[in-house]
């Protein structure tokens with residue numbers, strides 16, 4: 001009997017970092033700078049905690065709130081390019 005199994009160490013099942021109860025199936029795509037290099041937040045999120053921003057782009061709640069705030073600020077900016 002071949003005792004083979006699929007070792008997917010690269011695809012480790014993470015727990016959602018927001019609710020810490022459901023499996024993380026998405027990663028936050030919010031752009032951040034890490035050690036001077038551009039990257040993404042990469043917080044693992046379950047399907048319910050991930051906030052869809054665009055196709056294939058999801059943010060964690062903190063970053064979706066931040067993005068909304070920045071967008072609202074930009075929109076209320078009187079000198080914004082129109």
Ligand SMILES: [Zn+2]
Pocket residue numbers: 016017018019020021022045046047048049050
């Ligand atoms: Zn969650």
Ligand SMILES: [Zn+2]
Pocket residue numbers: 028029030041042043059060061062063
């Ligand atoms: Zn995030």
